[in-house]
Amino acid sequence: MGNERHKTLGLSDEQVLDMYRYMLLARKIDERMWLLNRAGKIPFVISCQGQEAIQVGAAFALDREKDWLCPYYRDLGMVLVFGQSARDQMLSAFAKAEDPNSGGRQMPGHYGDRRFRIVSGSSPVTTQLLHAVGVALAAKMDQKDIVSFTSFGEGSSNQGDFHEGLNFAGVHNLPVIFMCENNKYAISVPVEKQLAGGSVAARAQGYGMPGVQVDGNDPLKVFEAVKTAADRARCGQGPTLIEASSYRLVPHSSDDDDRSYRRTEEVEEARKNDPLVQFQKYLQETGLLNKEKEKLLDQEINKEVDDATDYAEQAPDPDPAQTYTHVYAE
8 A cells, every 4th residue: 555655646666765865865964064063163054854855855846957946944855856966065064165055155054056946045034935936927927837936934934025925926826836844943933922823824815826734744745735736837827835844853053952942852752753764664664665775875875975074174165355256246
């Protein structure tokens, strides 16, 4: 029975194994960054841990050759699927000249990559929604078969940009997907203190688009929701708002002490639903993953992360003379 779940969605055995590989790669890059930060080698980490299923499931449902991404700072899994590498992440963490996102100018997690149609993110949260709407408007005006995809935390759904973006997309029937990664905490503020009514998806109704709630710990459910939304967008049926619920398994960032606002027991309880563990179990039950395969995959990914770390640590720093390049008009 389990075996048919991914097949019913049109995913091959290779594709779901690939999904798992990306989720694992994202987790291992993330864990390595925490070690490097605690060792005083890199200044800052903002984590994807607990949200990998949302990011990878969504990215697999899009067209990596032509669709556009406007991700938020946790979307490590998503940008990996779209084409960035472990090396790219480490170059960014160490703020090196070769960092594809900003040449070492921007904080980690601020993704932007022309090669893969990833639009640069910004530190003020939610601005990426407006960029995504702009991309979708351009696609519609040019009559191009492009879906614009943007993601954000549930804290962002309380910002003005969210309402402006959704309203404009609804009015103009644009090919854009809004995906909220609800991880229960806007930095230290729990969802019940920041979200009236408790549902982000319910807000879609006010903007004339479908609102969909999905289990964000299951990449196949996220894949299905995003695939449906992408198909609608391509057929000219306009935008969709998706709320994928998960849990942030680590502090907000390396500068945050989450013990000040949530109990350790709560985090431990949430770990039982760790999307990585759940999906691994699914692949074991369907016979696609065994101890031998897992061991090989682990070794392969560990080597990839080691090589990326070594390369980035040795890579040249940005030239101080370039400090103001791309900051002011030349």
